[in-house]
Amino acid sequence: MVSVMWVNNEVGVIQPVARLAARCRAAGVPFHTDAVQAFGKIPVSLRDVDCTFLTISGHKIGAPKGIGALVVRDRHAVEAIIHGGGQQFGIRPGTENVPGIVGLGRAVELAAAEQAEFAHRVAALRDELERRLLATVPDAVINAWQAPRAPHVTNVAIPGTDSEALLMHFDLAGIACSSGSACSTGAVEPSHVLTAMGVPRELGVAALRFSFGKDNVIEDVEAVIAAVPKIVDKVRALSAVLHR
CATH class of the missing domain: 3.90.1150.10 (Aspartate Aminotransferase, domain 1)
Known part of the structure; x- marks a missing residue:
């Protein structure tokens, strides 16, 4: 798997993730992008970037600390590390952080708008x-x-x-x-x-x-x-x- 920061947190440089994702897809290599410093700051769309995985962090866009999101284009590309309940398609068992999830959802709406x-x-x-x-x-x-x-x-x-x-x-x-x-x-x-x-x-x-x-x-x-x-x-x- 190739993993690339969409925006570097130290210098702010934007990486060409769309081009990198396309090359990885053509080679059959999973591609992950860390969009923590990108989301809410520059346009971010899965329609434009053919990544396998994308991650964001809630507190960077005003959501509560301790909440984030892993966007998975194909859930079959992920194997559970911890096994137990069937929450979140069986990928990550355990009680969901409902207040954090709601806060993240609202923060995402506002950040995008x-x-x-x-x-x-x-x-x-x-x-x-x-x-x-x-x-x-x-x-x-x-x-x-x-x-x-x-x-x-x-x-x-x-x-x-x-x-x-x-x-x-x-x-x-x-x-x-x-x-x-x-x-x-x-x-x-x-x-x-x-x-x-x-x-x-x-x-x-x-x-x-x-x-x-x-x-x-x-x-x-x-x-x-x-x-x-x-x-x-x-x-x-x-x-x-x-x-x-």
């Missing part, structure tokens, strides 16, 4: 954040900016810094962002995604991910930009001392 408006609005916020960041920190790098991207994610590398220090300072400023870097034996390692993309190590360890949801507004972008100069100066000064 509001997808186009959501994408237009958050893309404008993302683009404005990127524009102002580059104006404020001219040597910053927007990772994967030339690739097709989902509208709600940007990944920015700020040379001369490290992501863990940046995260701490942004957190103290009340700004939530994230990093794909891993801390190993006290050293920051670059995200495996950025490494696979060929991003140089010095940029990989200095990359941050900003994402937008339905409640974000332009004032949030302004808050980030207002905090950036002081934070970047602090982290660069500290980094220069540590690397003497």
Whole structure:
């Protein structure tokens, strides 16, 4: 089986899942796509993508935590791992989470209905954040900016810094962002995604991910930009001392 993320969660790149699914189907290979970061953000339709399996996560679209969905085109393609009751066609026995299922169903309806408006609005916020960041920190790098991207994610590398220090300072400023870097034996390692993309190590360890949801507004972008100069100066000064 081939399994591909429809949208990468770190950089927002959209993978060509329709083409990949078609090639797998022609070769008789089952194809699964992880649509967790795609559904509700970009158009997602099983009519357009001939996948065998598709997964979504409820809390990414406003449903209760702990609920998700596995869409199975042919139920005979799945063998039960746990056997017992006949719930869910005998594939997954056990009492169903009815409140979660109802919440997920309603969240899916709303996410599908509001997808186009959501994408237009958050893309404008993302683009404005990127524009102002580059104006404020001219040597910053927007990772994967030339690739097709989902509208709600940007990944920015700020040379001369490290992501863990940046995260701490942004957190103290009340700004939530994230990093794909891993801390190993006290050293920051670059995200495996950025490494696979060929991003140089010095940029990989200095990359941050900003994402937008339905409640974000332009004032949030302004808050980030207002905090950036002081934070970047602090982290660069500290980094220069540590690397003497």
